[in-house]
Amino acid sequence: MRDARMTRALRRTFDRTACVFRPLSDGTERAVYADIPCALSRSALTSAPSVGAEGAALVESRYALSLYTMPEIWLRLGDRVTVSDKSGRVYHARASDSVRYPSHCVTVVEISYVGAPGGTQQSGSAGERRSSEMSELSAAAGSEGYAACSDDGQVSRETGKEGQA
Secondary structure, rough: OOOHHHHHHHHOOOOOOEEEEEOOOOEEEEEEEEEEEEEEEEEOOOOOOOOOOOOOOOOOEEEEEEEEEEOOOOOOOOOOOEEEOOOOOOEEEEOOEEEOOOOOEEEEEEEEEOOOOOOEEOOOOOEEOOOOOOOOOOOOOOOOOOEEEOOOEEEEOOOOOOOOO
């Protein structure tokens, strides 16, 4: 019962959504999760890049954050992740392997770029656009669901609520 209470409490902090893309051996990638509820948190002390000389270009800044998801969502090392917040910011990152707990899952992600929405998700060496045709289930209908793709491309709808699928 304690894990269920913890899960409900953590779920209330999920103020962002994430999409996860898994690299394939042929150089392309496939969507494994779309619009999953999540939260981001600082996982390590980060600092701004320093400038070597006046007028010199800044080095690329990368930093790590912790990505919190429901326990049934776990990522693999190298997965590409985009996390969107309500202000319109989109964090682009690569994932570590997730650590799974009964109430939640934690994944360290290395943020490589923070931008605004509006661009297209591109994958593969030819730059083709991929769409998994997945979306978050209606919150207006009381759902806290998300969708995921299986290895064969089938869409699985999950409620995000314990004991339901």
